[in-house]
Amino acid sequence: MTDDQPWWFSGHGAEQSEDRRHDPTAEGGAGFSFAGVRLGGLTLSNITAGAQQLVDLARHALVTPHAEHSDPREHGDCILCRALTLIAQTADPVDRGRHAVAWIDLDPPQPDDQRP
Amino acid sequence: MARSLEHGLRAASGEVAWIDRVPLGTDWGALLVRAVPGLGSRRADAALLGLGDAGGVIIEMLAVLDAVDSGSDVVWDAGDVDRLLRGWAFIEFLTCFLPDMVNESLVGPGQASAGEEFDVTLAARVCEIGALLASRATRTCLVVAPNHGVESFVTDCEARVSLLGGAWDSVVVNQVPAVDGGWPEPWAGRRRDRLATLTAWRGGVAQVPMLVEEPGDSAAYEAISERLALVSPCSRPDDVVVQAHDDGRYSLRVHLPMVPPTGLRAGVLGTTLVIDAMGLRRYVPLAPVLQRCEVSGAGMRGDTLVVRFERTPALWPEAS
Numbered sequence: 001m002t003d004d005q006p007w008w009f010s011g012h013g014a015e016q017s018e019d020r021r022h023d024p025t026a027e028g029g030a031g032f033s034f035a036g037v038r039l040g041g042l043t044l045s046n047i048t049a050g051a052q053q054l055v056d057l058a059r060h061a062l063v064t065p066h067a068e069h070s071d072p073r074e075h076g077d078c079i080l081c082r083a084l085t086l087i088a089q090t091a092d093p094v095d096r097g098r099h100a101v102a103w104i105d106l107d108p109p110q111p112d113d114q115r116p
Numbered sequence: 117m118a119r120s121l122e123h124g125l126r127a128a129s130g131e132v133a134w135i136d137r138v139p140l141g142t143d144w145g146a147l148l149v150r151a152v153p154g155l156g157s158r159r160a161d162a163a164l165l166g167l168g169d170a171g172g173v174i175i176e177m178l179a180v181l182d183a184v185d186s187g188s189d190v191v192w193d194a195g196d197v198d199r200l201l202r203g204w205a206f207i208e209f210l211t212c213f214l215p216d217m218v219n220e221s222l223v224g225p226g227q228a229s230a231g232e233e234f235d236v237t238l239a240a241r242v243c244e245i246g247a248l249l250a251s252r253a254t255r256t257c258l259v260v261a262p263n264h265g266v267e268s269f270v271t272d273c274e275a276r277v278s279l280l281g282g283a284w285d286s287v288v289v290n291q292v293p294a295v296d297g298g299w300p301e302p303w304a305g306r307r308r309d310r311l312a313t314l315t316a317w318r319g320g321v322a323q324v325p326m327l328v329e330e331p332g333d334s335a336a337y338e339a340i341s342e343r344l345a346l347v348s349p350c351s352r353p354d355d356v357v358v359q360a361h362d363d364g365r366y367s368l369r370v371h372l373p374m375v376p377p378t379g380l381r382a383g384v385l386g387t388t389l390v391i392d393a394m395g396l397r398r399y400v401p402l403a404p405v406l407q408r409c410e411v412s413g414a415g416m417r418g419d420t421l422v423v424r425f426e427r428t429p430a431l432w433p434e435a436s
Binding site for chain 1: 380381382383384385390392411413414415416423
């Protein structure tokens with residue numbers, strides 16, 4: 001994992017972000033409101049419910065905190081380490097084989113002519 | 117400002133659950149245990165602390181989910197725009213890849229470990245966060261000051277949230293000098309002009325007057341909070357569409373309004389389309405039918421990214 005770029009960033013626009021931090025308008029904040037939102041139809045909610053029993057078991061288990069994993073590459077059994085390793089690899093400009101993004105050569109921009 | 121909005125919203129719509137920013141260094145454990153019922157492990161606390169700002173966004177969103185599940189209307193102060201968008205992008209990433217990674221972990225024989233059990237729960241909740249952020253029932257508010265460059269700043273924010281599939285339903289312009297307030301000109305006039313530009317450009321713009329003594333804006337924010345609560349939703353980018361063509365090819369259309377084509381990249385990572393622009397990445401899971409195809413090209417058509425796919429012969433029945 002490289003330390004010079006956030007895992008979830010492409011790395012492009014990092015200067016832009018830095019500039020924005022010094023922008024006088026950068027006080028800009030964001031807020032959300034969620035009025036009566038229901039996610040009952042989400043299948044993954046059912047997964048959560050099903051996992052509840054398993055989590056109860058976890059309450060009594062001794063687990064190793066992810067925070068103690070200094071090098072994610074050495075902890076393949078830790079899901080967060082694996083996620084961090086993967087996202088670092090995808091953001092890395094060096095081809096990492098299986099985890100490399102296969103970039104597409106884009107057509108020149110053109111108006112929406114509805115053709116595929 | 118946020119707390120004043122809360123007071124105003126309470127007055128306007130009754131009880132509102134308030135989710136504030138969680139400062140780094142605080143004890144997140146109690147909040148996590150509350151957000152993920154039954155989670156008694158300190159593993160989550162430690163793990164999410166390690167994720168920095170993105171971890172904070174995830175924790176706050178877990179609290180939002182908890183409040184939503186209990187039937188409350190919720191207001192979340194998401195803090196700095198960059199922080200929010202980075203966290204959102206990270207949640208998008210986790211939503212795409214975490215479920216498969218968890219499934220891979222659980223494929224092995226034997227009883228799931230405690231860590232794996234936690235992973236299942238966290239993965240499910242993270243997916244719910246992504247759905248809630250993108251929900252058309254969610255209202256988003258961008259707060260800016262009418263300083264030099266605010267127009268381009270708002271444009272940039274519009275484009276970046278659009279890349280992630282969202283939109284700002286309202287824009288609050290703070291510290292606007294009143295015409296007869298005795299503020300020095302032309303400084304004050306320029307600030308009002310910038311507000312006028314934003315108002316002409318888009319709907320859902322509210323202003324908060326600049327006051328002589330700060331902080332003294334509570335009443336002003338409370339005054340606009342009812343309007344914010346009732347703001348009409350701004351249109352979101354269209355849903356991602358897969359089109360089947362008569363010649364057996366397919367195309368994937370991703371609506372990206374306001375996203376500048378310059379510098380935009382698109383690629384494929386496993387079974388996910390990656391769109392890279394403005395320092396953020398959007399992750400779009402490929403439908404199963406597209407996973408049996410190869411990309412034959414892509415390009416922007418107006419404000420829509422169209423990715424063309426052709427069947428991979430080895431993955432299709434010969435008769436099809």
